[in-house]
Amino acid sequence: MIKAKNLSISYDRKIIDDISFTVDAGKVNILMGRNGSGKSTILNAISGIKKYDGEIITDGKVSYLNQNIN
Numbered sequence: 243m244i245k246a247k248n249l250s251i252s253y254d255r256k257i258i259d260d261i262s263f264t265v266d267a268g269k270v271n272i273l274m275g276r277n278g279s280g281k282s283t284i285l286n287a288i289s290g291i292k293k294y295d296g297e298i299i300t301d302g303k304v305s306y307l308n309q310n311i312n
Contacts, residue, residue: 243299
């Protein structure tokens with residue numbers, strides 16, 4: 243389970259503004275949106291790569307495999 247409460251994320255401008263959601267364990271979930279809408283930014287915040295305001299709660303470890311492999 244992943245729960246985000248009042249999540250806000252900024253770079254030089256606010257990308258994600260005060261969103262909340264829950265992702266239940268064992269379910270298939272989709273994070274969908276246009277290019278530049280903040281999908282990767284949300285995943286980076288959940289995985290601890292990006293700083294954020296608000297609260298992210300998980301019930302265990304979170305793994306994230308980025309599509310750009312260096």
